[in-house]
Amino acid sequence: MPLATASLESPVGTLTLVASDVGLVAVLWPDDDPRRVALEPATAAEDHPILVATAGQLRSYFDGGRRTFDLPLDWRGTAFQREVWAALLTIPYGETRSYGALARAIGRPAASRAVGAANGRNPLSIIAPCHRVVGSTGQLTGFAGGLKAKATLLALERRAGELPL
Structure with missing residues (x-):
C-alpha cells in the first residue's frame, strides 16, 4: 500500500508525517538521516485522514493541551x-x-x-x-x-x- 506524506511546522522544526492506510508510519525530523527510518517512496497527501489527525494532535501537544496521542500506528521494524x-x-x-x-x-x-x-x-x-x-x-x-x-x-x-x- 502506498505511503502518504505531509509537512507540519512545529517548535522543533518542520516535521514530515508519513502514513499508510493502516496508520501513522513515521514522524521524521528536518535533517533526519534517510537510513535511520527506511521507507518506500511516499506521495504528498495533506488531506490523508491519518495525517490530518496526526497534525491536529501534534499541534495540541505543542500547545500544551495534549498529553497522549490517539492514532492508529503502523509500526515498521523488527x-x-x-x-x-x-x-x-x-x-x-x-x-x-x-x-x-x-x-x-x-x-x-x-x-x-x-x-x-x-x-x-x-x-x-x-x-x-x-x-x-x-x-x-x-x-x-x-x-x-x-x-x-x-x-x-x-x-x-x-x-x-x-x-x-
Missing part, C-alpha cells in the same frame, strides 16, 4: 524494535526513564545498549516518546532530532505539566 517502541508509550507525560529502566521494563535487563539502538530507530518520534529516554544519570543523550529538540520537548512537557488541564 519484533525487538516494536517491543521497545511499545514500551515508550508507557512512559508518562513529563517523566523520563533511563535506557536501563526501559530494558528492565521489557524484561531484558542486560539489553540497555540494544534498547538504545532500537530507541534511535524509533520512526514515531514524539508520538512514541523516545525523547523521554535519558542516560543513567539523567543526562540527555542521542536523539534523532538533536539534543536541542529533545530538551525543547522535555521543557514543554515540564511547563505544561504545571498547568491544570
Whole structure:
C-alpha cells in the first residue's frame, strides 16, 4: 500500500508525517538521516485522514493541551524494535526513564545498549516518546532530532505539566 506524506511546522522544526492506510508510519525530523527510518517512496497527501489527525494532535501537544496521542500506528521494524517502541508509550507525560529502566521494563535487563539502538530507530518520534529516554544519570543523550529538540520537548512537557488541564 502506498505511503502518504505531509509537512507540519512545529517548535522543533518542520516535521514530515508519513502514513499508510493502516496508520501513522513515521514522524521524521528536518535533517533526519534517510537510513535511520527506511521507507518506500511516499506521495504528498495533506488531506490523508491519518495525517490530518496526526497534525491536529501534534499541534495540541505543542500547545500544551495534549498529553497522549490517539492514532492508529503502523509500526515498521523488527519484533525487538516494536517491543521497545511499545514500551515508550508507557512512559508518562513529563517523566523520563533511563535506557536501563526501559530494558528492565521489557524484561531484558542486560539489553540497555540494544534498547538504545532500537530507541534511535524509533520512526514515531514524539508520538512514541523516545525523547523521554535519558542516560543513567539523567543526562540527555542521542536523539534523532538533536539534543536541542529533545530538551525543547522535555521543557514543554515540564511547563505544561504545571498547568491544570
